Amino acid sequence: FSVAYKTQSYWWTPRFEVHINNTLPTNSNPLKLRCKSADDDLGDRVLYTNQEMEFHFNEHFLGGTLYFCHFYWDSKNTSHDIFNDKIADKCGLESIDAIGTLKVQEDGFYFNSQELPRPNAQYEKLYEWWQK
Numbered sequence: 001f002s003v004a005y006k007t008q009s010y011w012w013t014p015r016f017e018v019h020i021n022n023t024l025p026t027n028s029n030p031l032k033l034r035c036k037s038a039d040d041d042l043g044d045r046v047l048y049t050n051q052e053m054e055f056h057f058n059e060h061f062l063g064g065t066l067y068f069c070h071f072y073w074d075s076k077n078t079s080h081d082i083f084n085d086k087i088a089d090k091c092g093l094e095s096i097d098a099i100g101t102l103k104v105q106e107d108g109f110y111f112n113s114q115e116l117p118r119p120n121a122q123y124e125k126l127y128e129w130w131q132k
Contacts (some may be wrong), residue, residue, distance in 0.1 A: 013058045013059045013060065013061050014058070014059050014088075015056060015057070015058045015059075016056065016057055016058075016059060016083065016088075017054065017055075017056045018054065018055050018056070018057075018067070018082065018083065019052055019053070019054050020033070020035075020045075020047065020052065020053040020054070020069075020082075021047075021050070021051075021052045022047035022048060022049055022050065022051050022052075023049070023050070023103070024049060024073060024104070024106070025049070025106075026049050027049070028049065028073075028074070029073065029074050030046050030047060030048045030049075030073075031046070031047045031048075031071065031072070031073050031104075032044070032045070032046050032047075032071070032072040032073070033045050033047070033053075033069050033070065033071050033072065034069065034070050035055070035067055035068070035069040035082065036067070036068060036069075037057070037065065037066060037067045037068075038066065040057070040067075042055060059088065063085055063088075064085060065083060065084070065085075065088070066081060066083065066084045067081070067082050067083040067084075068080060068081045068082060069082050071104065071129075073104075076129045076130070077129075078127070078128075078129050078130065080109060080126075080127045087111070090111065103123065106129075107128075107129070108125050108126075108127055108128045108129060109125070109126050109127035109128075109129075110123035110124065110125050110126065111123060111124050111126045112124065
């Protein structure tokens with residue numbers, strides 16, 4: 001599972017494109033999720049291995065846009081921000097094609113920000129599956 005953030009600048013606010021890809025082990029149970037912001041509820045989704053969910057939004061002109069998702073996979077479930085001011089900064093708002101990726105593995109959630117996607121990118125662990 002990964003989330004890629006692509007910014008596209010407009011004169012009023014940056015536009016973000018978010019992709020959620022289920023790359024959990026083959027033949028595992030599907031990833032279930034529900035993503036929301038203060039203004040938008042994307043509803044319940046079920047992603048099987050190699051399926052993708054995509055959505056777009058413009059960041060609020062004063063900043064502070066927040067999207068979070070609740071993730072369910074097998075006996076694991078948790079809720080994490082997938083977009084906030086800190087993640088927006090890591091995506092590189094000064095670059096039209098900055099891409100950040102948040103991927104979920106069996107042991108947690110990892111983030112990487114880069115100009116172009118690279119197969120051997122280094123990821124920083126941001127979240128655990130289990131909230132403390």
